[in-house]
Amino acid sequence: MDVLPQLPPDTAPLEHQVAGHFYGRSKTKFGLLQRCSTGDVLKPLLNPPRGPREHQFYDNIFSDKISGEIVKLRPFLPKLLGTYQFDGMTYLILENIIQSYEYPCAIDIKLGRVTYDCEATPEKIERQIAKFEPAAEIGFQLLGWKTYRQLDNSYIYHDKKCARSLTKDDLLYGMAHFFGAPEYDHRPIVRAVLERLVALEQIMAKQYEFVFIASSLLIVYDGKNRENDNIKVDVRLVDFAHVFPSSSNTEPDENFLFGLRHCINYLKMLIDDKFQYISIDKLDHTTNLSTSTCYKTLLK
Numbered sequence: 526m527d528v529l530p531q532l533p534p535d536t537a538p539l540e541h542q543v544a545g546h547f548y549g550r551s552k553t554k555f556g557l558l559q560r561c562s563t564g565d566v567l568k569p570l571l572n573p574p575r576g577p578r579e580h581q582f583y584d585n586i587f588s589d590k591i592s593g594e595i596v597k598l599r600p601f602l603p604k605l606l607g608t609y610q611f612d613g614m615t616y617l618i619l620e621n622i623i624q625s626y627e628y629p630c631a632i633d634i635k636l637g638r639v640t641y642d643c644e645a646t647p648e649k650i651e652r653q654i655a656k657f658e659p660a661a662e663i664g665f666q667l668l669g670w671k672t673y674r675q676l677d678n679s680y681i682y683h684d685k686k687c688a689r690s691l692t693k694d695d696l697l698y699g700m701a702h703f704f705g706a707p708e709y710d711h712r713p714i715v716r717a718v719l720e721r722l723v724a725l726e727q728i729m730a731k732q733y734e735f736v737f738i739a740s741s742l743l744i745v746y747d748g749k750n751r752e753n754d755n756i757k758v759d760v761r762l763v764d765f766a767h768v769f770p771s772s773s774n775t776e777p778d779e780n781f782l783f784g785l786r787h788c789i790n791y792l793k794m795l796i797d798d799k800f801q802y803i804s805i806d807k808l809d810h811t812t813n814l815s816t817s818t819c820y821k822t823l824l825k
């Protein structure tokens with residue numbers, strides 16, 4: 526049996542994680558953790574140069590020395606709170622952006638038509654493309670989401686395998702499902718998210734310093750407060766293991782922007798009056814719980 530890495534004191538696997546390395550389930554068995562007393566996220570810095578590159582990027586963005594358009598990106602990132610060493614592993618300590626939500630619903634959307642960097646081997650490139658072929662056309666892919674349903678006090682979780690089985694048309698309904706369809710009107714939440722995405726798009730269109738390969742949007746909202754007056758949403762970027770200084774310094778990151786703009790277009794389709802939800806069989810896991818990593822849990 527595989528031995529799990531020892532958990533640092535006062536930590537547990539990250540609650541409400543929807544994608545990426547899950548503690549105990551990833552190949553290395555390392556995964557994201559949280560500090561029980563504060564809720565802060567601990568992200569292990571795995572596979573050099575990936576982990577150290579992400580650390581370097583956070584350091585750059587939050588450094589006093591940087592200026593210009595890139596500073597405006599700070600509100601779209603979790604804050605870097607420091608680093609922590611335990612048992613030979615270094616962890617980034619990050620602001621937990623989900624912690625303040627009573628019934629958090631979260632989705633991880635990886636951006637970019639190209640999700641491999643210039644260091645990738647031909648095999649790696651092939652693997653990345655095969656993971657979700659429509660990404661080359663639409664520039665984004667869903668990696669997983671969880672959504673809360675107040676009607677039966679449940680959470681429904683879909684993993685990346687399930688998300689990647691969707692066609693580019695199915696994706697629209699997958700996203701609608703994340704935002705509450707068909708039980709609830711998804712539009713007020715989508716409108717609030719769109720506002721944040723458009724603000725992010727404006728910043729990214731003017732920053733020429735970095736290229737973001739395979740970074741994700743983490744979109745969060747509160748599943749209980751769906752009325753216009755008390756909607757709570759957040760949009761952040763996470764995962765900077767493949768962020769590089771731009772080689773040109775005169776052009777925006779078109780690969781990232783292409784994906785972001787397509788994602789915005791999908792959400793605009795969702796708020797169109799003519800949009801009608803169609804349920805997707807591949808997302809119906811409620812009858813097949815034991816064989817799937819997608820599941821529905823009833824809260825007590």
Ligand SMILES: Nc1ncnc2c1ncn2[C@@H]1O[C@H](COP(=O)(O)OP(=O)(O)OP(=O)(O)O)[C@@H](O)[C@H]1O
Binds near residue numbers: 539542557622741
């Ligand atoms: N600051 C945060 N607050 C709350 N949840 C987070 C935060 N950062 C990450 N997460 C959760 O963890 C998941 C994975 O995060 P991330 O993409 O950074 O890790 P990873 O994919 O395992 O890393 P890498 O690809 O660099 O090895 C996200 O989809 C999200 O659910």
Ligand SMILES: [Mg+2]
Binds near residue numbers: 544545741764
């Ligand atoms: Mg990730």
